[in-house]
Every structure is written in structure tokens, then in C-alpha cells.
Amino acid sequence: MNRLMKKTISNVRALKIPRKYFCTEGVKVAGSTTGEASNEHEKKQAINKIIPQYDIAIVGGGMVGMALACFLASMPMTKQLNVAIIDSNPALASGLHIKKEDAPDPRVSTVTPASISFLQDAGAWKYVEQNRHAYFNVMQVWDYTGLGYARYNARDVNKDFLGCVAENKVLHNALLSCVKDSDFKTTIYPLRLSSMTLNTSSMSIVEENTNSVEPSSAQGHGAKLQLSDGSSLYAKLVVGADGGKSHVRELAGIKTTGWNYSQNAIICTVEHTSENVCAWQRFLPSGPIALLPIGDKFSNIVWTMSPAESNSRKSTTEEEFLKDVNYALDYGYGPRPTSGLLGTRDMFSWFKMDAAISTNEFFEIPPKVTKLASERMVFPLSLRHANSYSSKRVVLIGDAAHTVHPLAGQGVNLGFGDAFSLSRIIAEGIALGSDIGEVNLLKKYEAERRSGNIMMMAILDGFQKAYSVDFGPFNILRAAAFHGANYISPLKKSIISYASGDHKLPIFL
Numbered sequence: 221m222n223r224l225m226k227k228t229i230s231n232v233r234a235l236k237i238p239r240k241y242f243c244t245e246g247v248k249v250a251g252s253t254t255g256e257a258s259n260e261h262e263k264k265q266a267i268n269k270i271i272p273q274y275d276i277a278i279v280g281g282g283m284v285g286m287a288l289a290c291f292l293a294s295m296p297m298t299k300q301l302n303v304a305i306i307d308s309n310p311a312l313a314s315g316l317h318i319k320k321e322d323a324p325d326p327r328v329s330t331v332t333p334a335s336i337s338f339l340q341d342a343g344a345w346k347y348v349e350q351n352r353h354a355y356f357n358v359m360q361v362w363d364y365t366g367l368g369y370a371r372y373n374a375r376d377v378n379k380d381f382l383g384c385v386a387e388n389k390v391l392h393n394a395l396l397s398c399v400k401d402s403d404f405k406t407t408i409y410p411l412r413l414s415s416m417t418l419n420t421s422s423m424s425i426v427e428e429n430t431n432s433v434e435p436s437s438a439q440g441h442g443a444k445l446q447l448s449d450g451s452s453l454y455a456k457l458v459v460g461a462d463g464g465k466s467h468v469r470e471l472a473g474i475k476t477t478g479w480n481y482s483q484n485a486i487i488c489t490v491e492h493t494s495e496n497v498c499a500w501q502r503f504l505p506s507g508p509i510a511l512l513p514i515g516d517k518f519s520n521i522v523w524t525m526s527p528a529e530s531n532s533r534k535s536t537t538e539e540e541f542l543k544d545v546n547y548a549l550d551y552g553y554g555p556r557p558t559s560g561l562l563g564t565r566d567m568f569s570w571f572k573m574d575a576a577i578s579t580n581e582f583f584e585i586p587p588k589v590t591k592l593a594s595e596r597m598v599f600p601l602s603l604r605h606a607n608s609y610s611s612k613r614v615v616l617i618g619d620a621a622h623t624v625h626p627l628a629g630q631g632v633n634l635g636f637g638d639a640f641s642l643s644r645i646i647a648e649g650i651a652l653g654s655d656i657g658e659v660n661l662l663k664k665y666e667a668e669r670r671s672g673n674i675m676m677m678a679i680l681d682g683f684q685k686a687y688s689v690d691f692g693p694f695n696i697l698r699a700a701a702f703h704g705a706n707y708i709s710p711l712k713k714s715i716i717s718y719a720s721g722d723h724k725l726p727i728f729l
């Protein structure tokens with residue numbers, strides 16, 4: 221039997237199935253065949269017999285999956301793990317070559333100070349700073365009724381900035397570069413997950429060299445993943461980081477709770493005549509419109525509206541679209557709010573007793589949009605939450621576990637929080653000599669993340685619903701909430717901290 225195993229292994233070595241390497245020895249791309257090997261049939265037969273084994277298989281190498289790889293690469297306890305990343309996105313296999321002067325991409329994310337700190341500690345943030353990004357220290361939120369507004373300044377919480385906006389491709393590339401530049405052993409499979417068989421018997425992490433090629437008969441541990449080219453691999457732990465329509469979640473039989481909003485978001489990059497340094501959000505009857513600085517003279521628009529409106533605005537002329545955007549950001553749908561400090565008497569003047577201890581600022585008009593700088597993209601919006609984040613050998617992170625409305629730019633930040641928490645729990649498990657696929661260990665991660673994620677989802681859903689109602693008395697209540705958020709100093713501070721990724725809830729909750 222032993223001789224048979226050795227022979228099989230040496231046969232495979234003789235096959236020299238080529239693997240193309242990135243710039244470090246740590247990251248490799250599996251299965252890139254360049255004709256070096258013998259005939260296809262023979263090769264397939266060998267692959268069928270010899271199944272590589274990993275500690276962790278991350279299914280989905282989007283921002284959250286790559287963040288997990290990055291966190292694992294940065295911790296002494298986890299950096300020697302053998303990790304497979306499965307994703308057919310070509311950017312993963314070939315790497316992106318981003319230049320600062322490239323046209324901006326319409327997909328961007330607002331990254332909170334808490335996420336920035338995780339990414340700095342893991343060594344990924346420096347790569348973001350090499351490309352286009354924009355820190356902002358002021359945020360203005362108001363609504364179409366003109367009854368109220370709130371302006372938040374980083375000074376209110378003794379911070380330098382409230383967040384940073386970067387293109388998703390910049391964030392993704394930074395995480396990939398961070399993993400590539402480490403000596404973390406990662407194999408990228410430029411494929412999709414097709415099926416998964418779970419073997420639930422226990423395994424210890426202290427086994428040596430876990431990606432060594434072994435005949436399948438010697439295995440039978442962990443989860444077996446079948447990939448889109450027919451090949452397979454084993455992993456002690458499968459991480460579903462494969463987005464809102466997670467196949468891992470489905471294959472693990474984990475159900476979700478949620479609903480589709482009858483809203484789409486239209487996103488694009490626009491240009492101004494001068495640089496925008498503030499994050500703006502105006503709530504309109506059909507949904508919020510956000511104007512987010514992304515560096516240089518560019519901003520990103522995230523505009524929520526009905527599916528019918530989004531379809532027509534996607535195809536209207538540039539001139540018509542820009543007119544609609546400027547109308548939605550300023551004088552359209554209703555008046556501008558009066559500045560709180562102009563001395564005007566308004567129905568909320570009683571709130572301002574506290575103004576002396578808060579940093580209050582005048583209402584400002586957002587900068588005019590002068591040019592469309594990217595294509596317009598439309599996304600349907602939904603709320604979805606996995607009923608469980610873990611089962612034996614399977615754990616979910618990012619959008620695979622929860623999809624939220626983008627109105628507060630929290631989605632990927634929740635995902636980064638998941639990835640950070642999971643990496644720490646895995647490190648703890650290794651320190652204790654536990655099986656990293658063991659459900660008791662994975663439930664610790666779930667316990668750490670679930671309630672905070674649910675609370676954020678509830679707040680975002682509440683906002684979405686509060687702004688779907690256009691009814692006189694309700695509008696006044698909403699405006700009162702704006703005033704409270706602007707003029708009551710402790711409330712204002714706790715809202716800023718919560719939106720920045722602090723775990724403590726705002727004091728009104």
C-alpha cells in the first residue's frame with residue numbers, strides 16, 4: 221500500500237503539472253497548464269486520483285475573502301496555514317495593474333476608521349494609499365423637506381477623518397498585494413465551486429505539510445470541494461466568502477431570512493470643477509442620493525430609486541442625467557434647510573440649548589456635478605441574513621452571511637469585521653490545538669459577530685423604511701431626529717463613533 225502511494229506521488233511529480241507563480245513563492249495559481257504535461261486524458265486521471273489538502277479553502281476571493289487571507293497571513297499563529305482561494309475572477313489570477321491616472325471605476329466603498337485600522341495592522345492599507353482614495357472629515361446629511369440637516373465633523377470625536385472612500389478595485393488589489401508580498405502559502409484556483417461533501421470527523425491542525433499530494437484513499441477528512449473544471453480539493457475548514465448568492469451557504473443547507481427592497485441603486489463616477497472633500501447624503505422621497513469624494517476632482521454617486529426610474533436614468537443622455545443629479549442634490553424636491561447657526565427661529569430651536577458644547581456647522585450646498593466620468597451601473601437592493609453563520613467545517617463571512625442596504629456604506633465594513641474576528645478565532649483554536657473546522661470553535665466567531673451585524677441591519681432597514689414615508693407629521697418627526705442628531709452633543713458623538721465601526725451603540729438605542 222505504502223509502495224503504491226509513493227509510486228502514485230512520484231508519478232504525479234513526473235507529470236510536472238505546471239503552476240504559474242506570482243512574484244513570491246507564497247502565492248501560486250493552480251492548474252494553469254501550458255502544454256508541458258503529458259496528454260490531457262492522462263493528466264485528468266492523475267488529478268482525479270490525487271487530491272490536494274488544505275487547512276482552509278476560502279471560496280470567493282472578493283474584498284472580504286481576500287481580507288481574511290490577509291489577516292491570516294499577518295498573524296504568527298495562522299501564517300503557516302495552507303490556504304486555497306477559489307474564485308474565477310481573472311483579477312485574482314493575473315493581478316491588477318492599477319495606475320493612479322486610470323479612469324475611476326464606478327464601484328467604490330466607504331471604509332470606516334475601524335476597518336482602516338484592521339487593514340493597517342495587517343499591512344494592506346499602505347497599498348490603498350498608493351492609489352486614488354479620499355479621506356473625508358465632514359459628512360452632511362439632510363432631507364428633501366428642508367426641515368432638518370446634520371453635519372458631522374471628525375473633530376467632534378477627536379479624529380482626523382470620518383472615513384475613506386476608495387474604488388473596490390483599489391481595495392481588492394491592496395489585499396491581493398498584501399498576501400502576495402507575504403510568505404503565506406496560498407494557492408489560487410481560478411475556478412468556481414461546484415459541489416461540496418462534508419466529512420464531519422475531527423482533525424487536528426498540527427498535521428505536517430497539509431497540502432502535500434496524497435492519494436484520495438489516504439484522506440477522507442474534512443470537506444471535499446469539487447471545482448468547475450472537475451478537479452477537487454480537501455479542506456479542514458471551508459469559508460464561504462462568495463457573496464450574497466453564496467453557493468457555499470446553499471450547499472451547507474444554511475437558510476436565509478430577508479427581503480428584496482423595491483429599489484435599485486444607480487452608481488457612477490462624476491467630475492466637479494474643484495475637489496470635493498465632504499461626504500454628502502440627501503434623502504429623497506424615492507431613496508437617498510450620496511455624493512462621495514474619491515480623490516482628484518472625482519466623486520461617486522450612489523442613488524437609490526425605483527427599478528423603473530433607475531432603468532430610465534441609466535439610459536438617458538449624459539446631459540439629462542447630470543441635470544437630474546444636480547436637481548436631486550440641491551434644489552429639487554424641496555427647499556434647502558436653513559443653517560442652524562444663522563439665528564433664524566425655527567420649530568426646533570429648543571434643541572439648540574446644547575449647541576454650545578457641540579461642534580455645529582452651517583448647512584452647505586454640495587458641489588455641482590459637471591461631467592459623467594464612468595458608465596452608470598444598476599444594482600438591485602436587498603436585505604438578507606443567514607440563519608446561521610457556521611456548521612461543522614463551514615463558516616460564512618461578508619455578504620454570504622449578510623447583505624445590507626448601501627445607504628450607510630457599511631456592507632464591506634461588516635465583512636472586514638467578520639474576517640478579522642474569524643482570523644482571531646482560528647488563531648485561538650490553533651493555540652489550543654483544536655480542529656479549526658470544529659463547530660464549537662466556529663460558533664465563537666458567530667457569537668462575536670451575529671448580534672452586532674443584526675443591529676446594524678436593523679438600523680439600516682429602519683432608515684430605509686423611515687425615508688420611504690412622505691407624510692406631514694412623520695416628516696416633522698424625522699426632521700426632529702435630524703436636529704437631535706445635530707445638536708445633542710453626546711448623541712452626535714455616539715452616532716459618529718458607531719458609524720465609524722465602534723461597537724458601542726448610539727445612546728438612543
Ligand SMILES: Cc1cc2nc3c(=O)[nH]c(=O)nc-3n(C[C@H](O)[C@H](O)[C@H](O)COP(=O)(O)OP(=O)(O)OC[C@H]3O[C@@H](n4cnc5c(N)ncnc54)[C@H](O)[C@@H]3O)c2cc1C
Nearest residue numbers: 280282284329330412413462463618619629630631632633
Ligand atoms: C451600490 C452599492 C454600493 C455599496 N457601497 C458600499 C460602501 O460604500 N461601503 C461598504 O462598506 N459597502 C458597500 N457596499 C456593499 C459591498 O459592496 C459588499 O458588502 C461587498 O462587496 C461584499 O464583499 P464580499 O467579498 O463579501 O462579496 P462579493 O464582493 O460579492 O465577492 C464574492 C466573490 O465570490 C466569488 N464567487 C461567487 N460565487 C462563487 C463560486 N461558486 N465559486 C467561487 N467563487 C465564487 C465572486 O466571483 C466574487 O469575487 C455597496 C453595495 C452596493 C450594491
